[in-house]
Amino acid sequence: PTLAVVGDLKANLRELLSRLPLFSDRALIAGAKREIATPKVKKESKLISTAHTIKILRKCLPEDTIVISDDGSHAFYGVKYFEVVKPGTFYFDDVFGAMGHAIGMAIGVKIAQPQRNVVCITGDGCLMMQGTEISTAVCNKVPAIFVVINNGRLDMVEKAMKFGGDRVVGAIYEVPLH
Numbered sequence: 001p002t003l004a005v006v007g008d009l010k011a012n013l014r015e016l017l018s019r020l021p022l023f024s025d026r027a028l029i030a031g032a033k034r035e036i037a038t039p040k041v042k043k044e045s046k047l048i049s050t051a052h053t054i055k056i057l058r059k060c061l062p063e064d065t066i067v068i069s070d071d072g073s074h075a076f077y078g079v080k081y082f083e084v085v086k087p088g089t090f091y092f093d094d095v096f097g098a099m100g101h102a103i104g105m106a107i108g109v110k111i112a113q114p115q116r117n118v119v120c121i122t123g124d125g126c127l128m129m130q131g132t133e134i135s136t137a138v139c140n141k142v143p144a145i146f147v148v149i150n151n152g153r154l155d156m157v158e159k160a161m162k163f164g165g166d167r168v169v170g171a172i173y174e175v176p177l178h
Contacts, residue, residue, distance in 0.1 A: 057121070063086045065089060066117065071098065072125060072154075103146070107142050119146075125157075148177075155171075
């Protein structure tokens, strides 16, 4: 069944969200800010955090490197921790939201601008969805650089499932990418 709701979409959505305390826009934004501000890292872990990885990339890459971030939690860490020194060097598609899209974009940008350093920040989930494009780059000798944040899960999917009801299904890989 469909129910037509006539009115201003933004106002209607705000009203609906205000009636759902768990999913109000304020609660969602506050939860996301807390998650990014205080990432949960086990002290005994020998793994490097996504935030630290992004900061290291910024220190190591030339200022004019074109960085394209894929969709996933790693993209939000990129937005937060990758200091853009030169305008027009960091790209993140926050509208379309197709996991893995940045892999093909990075290859295309490198072909179009072979003199520039091009880096793609992607995740293991994105790589498993569109990673075969890297074969195209290798076969055509396109030297784009791919940084894969490998956390063994679809991190944003897992967070959304936990936020929405404490039940996570299919977001954590039984066999992680190696």
